[in-house]
Amino acid sequence: MSTATSAPAAMKVKLPTTNNPTAIELIGMNKWYGEFHVLKDINLNVQRGERIVVCGPSGSGKSTMIRCINRLEEHQKGRIIVDGIELTNDLKKIDEIRRDVGMVFQHFNLFPHRTVLDNCTLAPIWVKKMPKAEANDIAMHYLRKVKIPEQAMKYPGQLSGGQQQRVAIARALCMSPKIMLFDEPTSALDPEMVKEVLDTMVSLAQDGMTMICVTHEMGFARQVANRVIFMDGGQIIESNAPDRFFSNPQHERTKLFLSQILH
């Protein structure tokens, strides 16, 4: 097994390979659940290497928005362009985008019947047709990166919540994604475990990963975000750099929200 220092090229976080500086583009995106208008005219442009934190009250549509980006939810109007590929009903394009976009969920969604290592190697082997030995090397590399290589042979059910979430991050990284989506990654964790997951995410941000995080960890937002986006009622209410967002919120709704969560 190779050490972290002699990792093959495929293990390094992908840097922008094309001239296109835009990673994700949402243009006039709308979504309905039946009659209910969940997302209203969302316009968002995410640059490569940009780190965006999305916050807002529950039911504001923030999770739904990032779940549209890898087509876990379907949008009905407007355009979504990920890494130069427009999301349509074309299954091939959806698969292509999902291969390049990693996602971390609130409830980890690890596969309980497979070991931690299997969880990490499954997609590289079956989706990328990578040889097993190479997939194992990459998985161990990322498990070391999230600081739990010693748990590789255990089952997810034997790990703590924080460890499971770090496995989930490693699992997503094993596909060498260009973009990472985080859907409230620390909301289901015991208070003592939040930090270890946030530390992992900070180190990922320092590597230059393009990230969109739905989270209420405002400390994390201040530390790593380029932009904070506040959503309510299915719309983007305010978008600003973190220092200005926290010190000088413009919209009344944003002020109210911040006063509720920053005691």
Add this chain to the structure above:
Amino acid sequence: MSDQATLTDTRKGIEYVRKDMLEAAPPPANLVGPWAWARDNLFSSVGNVILTLIGVGLILLLIPPLIKFMFIDAVWVGKDRDACLEEKVGRTVGACWPFIQAKFGQFLYGFYPIDERWRVNIVYALGVLLLVPLMVPKVPYKRLNAILFFIVFPVVAFYLLVGGRFGLTHVETRAWGGLLVTLVVAVTGIVASLPLGILLALGRRSKMPIAKTLSVIFIEFIRGVPLITVLFFATYMLPILMPRGWEVDNLLRALIGVALFSAAYMAEVIRGGLQAIPKGQYEGAMALGLGYWKMTGLIIMPQALKLVIPGIVNSFIGLFKDTTLVMIVAIFDLLGQLRAAFSDPNWATPVTLYTGFAFAGVIYFVFCYAMSRYSLFLERRLNTGHRR
């Protein structure tokens, strides 16, 4: 000592601080041992005491007569009915085991020609040789073993049993019978019903309207009619509907009927398992770029099947015993041969019937109990501790 420390601390303005961490201590003596177990499990309450007494009573009522019939009063040697007639022997007669001995070949092979029975024996032996290593987790080469058992073995067994090729004489399925037919029908039904049931369950949960409708119609129709009707239909109606000149073997028709019937039940068992898989598992798999079939085969189905092992084995056990209904379409399985043997005047005694059914009961019990135990073993083995 520690009280002293606490008091001192209180004066310093600290209410309580633990000084020494406590070690785990052994439990009190009256919590362990057989008496404690009996008290907790057999006599913990009035209701429990009553249930214990009823249980012991039932055991005393059922077991001694059974042992008396099957062993103590049983006749072990004899040439014909005279050995088992009370007036000839001059004592109470229990099971008449010589009857089973005399008819043993018939129970095992039906009317399969005596000179050709070695072929059936080879099939039995091959089946056991391939199945046992497949079921023991420690034995390596599982993939090869599975291919041999599920693909090569049926072909070999077919040619060995039917014959007509490779210099083997042809044996019509009409002549098959006894345990051979029971096992052929049950194993085919079990092996065919699982994949068919999986496809039907997936079809029923599919978003594609045609696949869904066809699955629902098939499942509901088959579940809505008794197995006997399905067998009748397969045996007597199908030949009428088939084009002229097409002839399908009687046993094969019954096999298809049984397989389709059990597939419908299996589909509903598996659907139950699929419904228990959280949505997050689908999303986790999709977000990694897995397509429908890979997601189903690698993530969803293994978990769903594991959840419903008790239900699946329940269906298998039911199927194993239901195979006896093929009697209705003139195929004589173990019970069919048993009934045929009852009519032999050489062995007509008052206890023949009981002996025969005791024997059949033991055979069925051995197979079904083995399946049940193996399923429990599998459940424990596949438990990866995610339900804490």
